[in-house]
Amino acid sequence: MNDADPVSPPEAALRDASGAPLETARATLRSVFGFDAFRGRQAEVVSRILDGQSALAVMPTGAGKSLTYQLPATMLEGTCIVISPLIALMHDQLRSARANGISAATLTSADADWRETMDAFRAGELDLLYVAPERATQPQFCDLLTAAPIALFAIDEAHCVSEWGHDFRPDYRQLRPLLDRFDQVPRLALTATADRRTRQDILEQLGIPQEGLVLAGFDRPNIRYQVTHRDSPVRQLVDLMNEQPGPGIVYAPTRRKVEDIAAKLAAETGRPVLPYHAGLEPGVRAANQAAFVASEDMVIVATIAFGMGIDKPDVRFVAHVGIPKSIEAYYQETGRAGRDGDPARAVMYWGAGDFAQARQRLGDMPEQRRNDERARLDMLASLIETPHCRRAVLLRHFGEDPPKTCGNCDNCLSPPEVTDATETARKLLSAVYRTGQSFGFGHIQKVLTGSVDDRIEGRGHDQLSVFGIVAGEEAAMLQPLSRALQARGALVATEHGGLALGGEAPAILKGEIPVEIVIPPKRSKGRGRGNSAANPVGDPLFDALRDLRRQLAQDQGVPPYVIFHDATLREIASRRPADLAALGQISGIGRKKLEAYGSEFLSVVRSQKP
Secondary structure, three states: OOOOOOOOOOHHHOEOOOOOEOHHHHHHHHHHHOOOOOOOOHHHHHHHHHOOOOEEEEOOOOOOOOHHHHHHHHHOOOEEEEEOOOHHHHHHHHHHHHHOOOOEEEOOOOOOOHHHHHHHHHOOOOOEEEEOHHHHOOHHHHHHHHHOOEEEEEEOOHHHHOOOOOOOOHHHHHOHHHHHHOOOOOEEEEEOOOOHHHHHHHHHHHOOOHHHEEEOOOOOOOEEEEEEEOOOHHHHHHHHHHHOOOOEEEEOOOHHHHHHHHHHHHHHHOOOEEEEOOOOOHHHHHHHHHHHHHOOOOEEEEOOOOOOOOOOOOOOEEEEEOOOOOHHHHHHHHOOOOOOOOOEEEEEEEOHHHHHHHHHHHOOOOHHHHHHHHHHHHHHHHHHHOOOOHHHHHHHHOOOOOOOOOOOEHHHHOOOEEEEOHHHHHHHHHHHHHOOOOOOHHHHHHHHHOOOOHHHHHOOHHHOOOOOOOOHHHHHOHHHHHHHHHHOOOEEEOOOOOEEEOOOHHHHHOOOOOOEEEEOOOOOOOOOOOOOOOOOOOOHHHHHHHHHHHHHHHHHOOOHHHHOOHHHHHHHHHHOOOOHHHHOOOOOOOHHHHHHHHHHHHHHHHHOOO
16 A cells, blocks of 8 residues: 555544544534534544554645644543644644633743643643743753643644754754653644655654554645746736735745835735735734734735744635745645635746756755755756646655646646747757856847847857757747756856756757747636635625624634634525524534624524525
């Protein structure tokens, strides 16, 4: 059996700690979280934990990873210790846990109530205690844990433990002594992003047996992937925002770009748009993040420092203005869209210069990491340049065997034209070589198409054998071909902005490697809007329920999604429950939320005529 696609045992075959079927767990799932059934492989993970066994759960974002430790934490004696990398992420999960009636607390440098939290832990009053790895590895914290029973260690964002992971955190690698001191306590490592080598490293570093790997797959079918060349990023982003209502994240490569793009988008769209980067004053940065988390239509423009600590489920699009660091980083960052399961979009606007800069940065890395990072960059280039299904490229990278087409990426929806550009590539590379490997694309293009200017004449480039050998339709291919060759490393940028041969260039020149390039389809405005709006059918009851949710969220100082997700509101609007009992059957409404909000939402239902 391929470990990339393990067969999940039927839920009925799973057992809880007493040896009985998972009836107790399902009852708790309904009463606390408001769900009638487990999703994906949640049941398998929960069953292992209730049986006292450790696990590494690799589950896509939005698949309900937090439920796999929150549910056992409400059933087992003792406290579940959750090790999480960012304070913002801990506080976000804390709000959601408490909204479901779970006794939870955080122990961080930002918490003034740390004494009360420690007292509550010693008294056995906490189901969940969230801490950062830096605190978890301190001897004082280890001593604190001896004061009360521990039910479970949950290590969130577990790819941070691996040197092969894209977000390596050294403190994660120091967790093993803590876990071994409480060796009878099960360990649950959770991540959405780990290739085969990273998964193996996590298992070894955290002392989880191989049979504890639960691999739920990486597919996010609700996300539509699109990759396009960047020509006018602000205009392209404005078009995207006009097509796509709801919150969005735009990733830009530098702080200056973040500030510039945020200001222009705010001016041109009228939507609320804020910047986020490490150079902002801490208070401003925190306020902008809080405003985004609470908003139902804000767009935040950020560096990649933003997002790992955000568990906002209703992000409707993630856009990259430039290339991410790797496919793993791309998967992680785009995974912040559509966590609620509703349709979402991931759009990348890239340029050849992105790859030039990325390949230059490889020279600054330690030699032992350079080859791995170069391979990751090449894999990212293959995702960008592929004429085939992008989702399939992503999933194969993580070891899966997906269908050839997904029906929900740009290449599947509008298959691009592919042309053999091998001979044109040989001409282009030859021109780069014969002009001395020091000129930019514009100069090379003029040489190949026979355009004369003082610079070309002064250097005698109009006398070269490659002068004027490209014309017509072939000339139109030069720019996309140059981008493609730079993406795959056959052309590399020099220190002064020129182009030089690299990678496969010699083999291409000899005719040993064919070159095919994608000719992108013509842009069509409005594509992909579909049912992406929160209220696709324009139901006035849904809008009224949303208004109530917004007011309750403001009154309580929590994001609207902490009260109910849009999917829950749509189900209420569709089913129009007549009483609390019927409302309590709606997915996402557990006992605590029914008590807290049920009467007010029923009043809105009754006030709206069918």
